[in-house]
Amino acid sequence: MGIKSFQGKRSNSPEKKSELILVSDYMTKNLITFKENQPIEDVIDSLIKNKISGGPVINDKNELIGIISEGDCMKQISESRYYNLPMDTNNTVGKAMIKQVETIDGNMNILDAVNKFLESKRRRFPIVDNGKLVGQISQKDVLIAAMKLKGNTWK
Template sequence: MGIINFQGKRNNPPEKEEELILVSDYMTKKLITFKEDQSIQEAINILINNKISGGPVVNDKNELVGIISEGDCIKQISDSRYHNLPIENSTVGRAMVKEVETIDGNMNILDAANKFLQSRRRRFPIVQNGKLVGQISQKDVLIAAMKLKGNTWK
């Protein structure tokens, strides 16, 4: 004999409208930026003193021209030692990565998390109308994820 349900038919709970959490909600807007003509030594000091692992490189019009990281600086130091060249002649413009992947500030934060996994990058600049407006890091995505509930993840 089967189990009989005596509760009757249940109504489905009203569906809540999903609230998108955007990259722009969690991006850093007060950025430490670099210039192409800065020395590598100056960039290294900025990275160390501000406890950051990299940052965007912009021109005088605040347009993104590259990104510099600790790894780029280490490579420059290594190359200078290997070729017996003084590091004082090295600039951010010479060491930076010039082809920079950016993401849209209107992207869902979880889509951004997926992009981090696919690209293995630590940060993405956000550009709007050709100008640098912010940056999102993996840590920013983690902060956003902690505010989400498991049943709202999409």
């Protein structure tokens, strides 16, 4: 006579509910923003002082109209320094910013945001609600969320 099971009767264990971790749970809400008519030199100073690599550009109604990065500022420097000229005082954020900005929904699952970061190769995404800028999520924010997820659900 053979032994059928060493474990005894198996009961159906209740499924673990996985909690959704939303982008809005980890987004930065206190943002450094820029205005369209600001000089590029002000942006460069702010990026250096605040140790950030870029930021959203908003209008007076807090609506997202663009995004400016270190790279956009470097292009402005490169053009003036190539000709050994001082930076043009007419170089404003509006002339250098990217106007077609991809955004992420604050209600998106953080793991879906990971895929969006990987597909787009962007470092940050603004979050807009009803046309207004409400936050921004960066790759670092996603990494922080992943480490918390690890602590809660991974073994």
